[in-house]
Amino acid sequence: MIVDGKALAEKIKAELKADVSKLNKKIRLAVVKISSDAATEKFLEQKRKFAEAIGVDVRIYEIHPDISTNKLREKVSEIVHIKENNGVIVQLPLPPQINTQYILDAIVPEKDPDMLSSKSWGAFAAGSARRRTKILPPVAGAVKAVFDEHKVEIRDRNAVVIGAGRLVGKPLATWLLNAGATVSVIHRGTKNPEEYTRKADIIISGVGKPKLITPVMVKDGVVAIDCGTSESPPGAGQASRQVVGDIDPGVSEKASLFAPVPGGVGPVTVAMLFKNLVELSK
Amino acid sequence: MIVDGKALAEKIKAELKADVSKLNKKIRLAVVKISSDAATEKFLEQKRKFAEAIGVDVRIYEIHPDISTNKLREKVSEIVHIKENNGVIVQLPLPPQINTQYILDAIVPEKDPDMLSSKSWGAFAAGSARRRTKILPPVAGAVKAVFDEHKVEIRDRNAVVIGAGRLVGKPLATWLLNAGATVSVIHRGTKNPEEYTRKADIIISGVGKPKLITPVMVKDGVVAIDCGTSESPPGAGQASRQVVGDIDPGVSEKASLFAPVPGGVGPVTVAMLFKNLVELSK
Numbered sequence: 001m002i003v004d005g006k007a008l009a010e011k012i013k014a015e016l017k018a019d020v021s022k023l024n025k026k027i028r029l030a031v032v033k034i035s036s037d038a039a040t041e042k043f044l045e046q047k048r049k050f051a052e053a054i055g056v057d058v059r060i061y062e063i064h065p066d067i068s069t070n071k072l073r074e075k076v077s078e079i080v081h082i083k084e085n086n087g088v089i090v091q092l093p094l095p096p097q098i099n100t101q102y103i104l105d106a107i108v109p110e111k112d113p114d115m116l117s118s119k120s121w122g123a124f125a126a127g128s129a130r131r132r133t134k135i136l137p138p139v140a141g142a143v144k145a146v147f148d149e150h151k152v153e154i155r156d157r158n159a160v161v162i163g164a165g166r167l168v169g170k171p172l173a174t175w176l177l178n179a180g181a182t183v184s185v186i187h188r189g190t191k192n193p194e195e196y197t198r199k200a201d202i203i204i205s206g207v208g209k210p211k212l213i214t215p216v217m218v219k220d221g222v223v224a225i226d227c228g229t230s231e232s233p234p235g236a237g238q239a240s241r242q243v244v245g246d247i248d249p250g251v252s253e254k255a256s257l258f259a260p261v262p263g264g265v266g267p268v269t270v271a272m273l274f275k276n277l278v279e280l281s282k
Numbered sequence: 283m284i285v286d287g288k289a290l291a292e293k294i295k296a297e298l299k300a301d302v303s304k305l306n307k308k309i310r311l312a313v314v315k316i317s318s319d320a321a322t323e324k325f326l327e328q329k330r331k332f333a334e335a336i337g338v339d340v341r342i343y344e345i346h347p348d349i350s351t352n353k354l355r356e357k358v359s360e361i362v363h364i365k366e367n368n369g370v371i372v373q374l375p376l377p378p379q380i381n382t383q384y385i386l387d388a389i390v391p392e393k394d395p396d397m398l399s400s401k402s403w404g405a406f407a408a409g410s411a412r413r414r415t416k417i418l419p420p421v422a423g424a425v426k427a428v429f430d431e432h433k434v435e436i437r438d439r440n441a442v443v444i445g446a447g448r449l450v451g452k453p454l455a456t457w458l459l460n461a462g463a464t465v466s467v468i469h470r471g472t473k474n475p476e477e478y479t480r481k482a483d484i485i486i487s488g489v490g491k492p493k494l495i496t497p498v499m500v501k502d503g504v505v506a507i508d509c510g511t512s513e514s515p516p517g518a519g520q521a522s523r524q525v526v527g528d529i530d531p532g533v534s535e536k537a538s539l540f541a542p543v544p545g546g547v548g549p550v551t552v553a554m555l556f557k558n559l560v561e562l563s564k
Binding site for chain 2 (some may be wrong): 091101105116117119120121123125126127155156158164166169173174176180182183184185186187189190191192195196199
């Protein structure tokens with residue numbers, strides 16, 4: 001079974017549109033934008049389109065990339081304090097001179113749909129029962145939505161997360177652990193990755209390395225979720241670079257469920273960002 | 283090699299005593315105490331003795347166990363705001379009607395030597411470079427001190443953490459991951475625990491179940507760190523209940539390094555709490 005992330009995102013979009021119109025107030029997402037490479041523009045365009053479709057405003061705050069960490073922190077604090085901004089996100093990555101976590105920590109949990117501030121992260125990791133923790137980091141919310149849709153059991157299953165990054169590996173490992181899985185996090189330093197992947201019931205990869213996971217590395221019936229993205233050079237007859245994931249598409253033949261890149265978890269992650277925003281705006 | 287936690291704690295104690303006398307100001311640890319069973323009293327007595335030895339004051343705030351979550355949160359906030367309290371800890375567990383994380387979240391990171399608030403936890407987990415994250419959750423700081431003392435390498439080694447609790451399993455798994463290990467967290471739901479433990483270079487257990495880890499479950503040369511505590515009934519010729527760990531002492535014969543309970547990581551964890559307090563007081 002191949003996950004149709006676009007269809008799932010459309011379903012969530014329709015629900016959110018109804019929610020927003022019931023709320024009967026203007027919701028606005030503030031986006032702090034510093035870099036302006038093609039990838040950033042593309043992600044931003046996806047968010048802008050989604051927002052428009054559900055009736056949410058997006059306000060872009062463009063910042064010059066030469067800014068200092070302290071100035072940027074002040075600026076983000078100002079943006080957070082503007083009453084009309086219901087949520088604030090910072091487009092990553094930030095320029096190298098910036099202390100990224102310090103900037104993200106300027107976003108209060110009540111306005112943090114990306115859940116990247118230390119406080120949001122801690123509340124999520126601790127599994128606290130307070131309101132702001134009803135939401136999940138968007139990538140975890142997206143995988144949860146996929147698992148709910150396809151009735152994937154998590155409790156007591158062996159899960160392997162590939163990559164220990166702040167945006168994908170860590171939140172997914174934490175979420176799987178809180179949901180009762182046995183969780184192994186492996187990465188480039190792991191000497192025997194196959195020993196982990198071959199016995200995994202669930203594999204989630206978020207590295208950004210094409211064909212990192214091949215069919216021989218997984219067992220029959222695995223749930224394989226690709227959250228990695230990288231660009232491969234254009235192939236024969238292709239005009240432009242292709243977005244590819246970490247998991248060789250051949251894995252789909254052994255998998256009971258396969259979420260590919262593109263078209264799997266990605267569109268759902270955008271939807272979950274807005275689901276968080278709407279939840280925080282209630 | 284058996285870890286002598288008492289000796290290591292004495293070494294840290296001597297360093298802290300010198301630090302405190304150099305600081306030339308009164309340092310005070312506030313302890314919020316609600317339950318008063320024998321185990322709580324024992325932990326408290328250890329802390330009181332350590333504090334006295336390094337010249338730090340301890341102030342106990344006794345609270346009636348019938349208190350509501352909201353009243354207790356107010357009370358802890360008050361205690362946190364008292365200027366003379368350089369650090370505040372809450373003796374766990376709290377009574378069942380209390381939302382524990384909400385109470386712990388009343389402690390600001392600047393006064394949180396136990397690092398149990400969401401904000402402290404998030405900053406630690408995110409690996410942020412701000413000042414408050416120079417400190418580690420005491421149990422992680424203790425294992426780090428043991429590893430530093432015995433020159434245990436972490437990067438790229440296979441580590442297995444047993445138990446996913448908030449006080450031991452989660453902070454240790456996060457710390458090991460941030461330090462570059464491949465980390466598996468296993469627990470009571472794990473179907474094949476031996477498959478994980480047998481290939482582990484490092485095993486850390488924090489479950490509280492006697493003899494959970496036996497010699498056949500580990501490989502030769504393993505680094506085995508016991509952070510579990512439970513009480514076993516008195517044996518023949520013994521007058522009182524014995525404190526025992528999760529790891530069968532027979533494991534020491536296969537281990538390159540073994541930290542037993544009692545006498546291993548425990549005394550060092552108390553020392554690291556005070557090291558955090560002194561660091562936050564600077």
